[in-house]
Amino acid sequence: MEPQFQPGDRVRIRVNYPARHFRTPGYIQGKIGHVVGVHGAFRNPEALAYGGDGLPKQFLYLVRFPQSHIWNTTPAASDTLYIDIYEPWLESA
């Protein structure tokens, strides 16, 4: 199993508010950032949350965003947000 994305890739966080438990916060959904690294593959916490085994494992990425793309306020241009996001929540952008 290979990660679908690599460091430097431009990605968009999917917009999804399923009725089930999910781990991707609203403030980052729909935003475009860049992959910084791949942490590895881990059991899916959104399935572990219901007592499942969380398999197959999913790749977890560190993704970087300019803070100015996320908040309505105007932070310093260099302010950056890093967030861990699982592969099913990412799409190429």
Next chain:
Amino acid sequence: MRHVHDRGGWPDAGPVDRAEHDYAIWEKRTDAMMRIFTRDQHLFRVDELRRAIESIPPRDYETMTYYERWITAIETLLIEKGLLTRAEIDQQVAAMAQP
């Protein structure tokens, strides 16, 4: 729609209270119970606790303290897994409340 726990960027969330405070004995016991359930007996996972906390109706969630949310979620999971019933929990709580 964003759920009640999904707070990032809420303009009215207010500052975080950074003051240290003492925990009540029931809060320490709640923490200890969760550690036993998740580690020693593997009755459930911390991921399930989080899901159960986030399933608390928003109106209740907003008025509960940190460990009130934990104990509510622990009850939810114990009932969900058939280890206790709502009636058993309520009976025991009522019995313990007797002077």
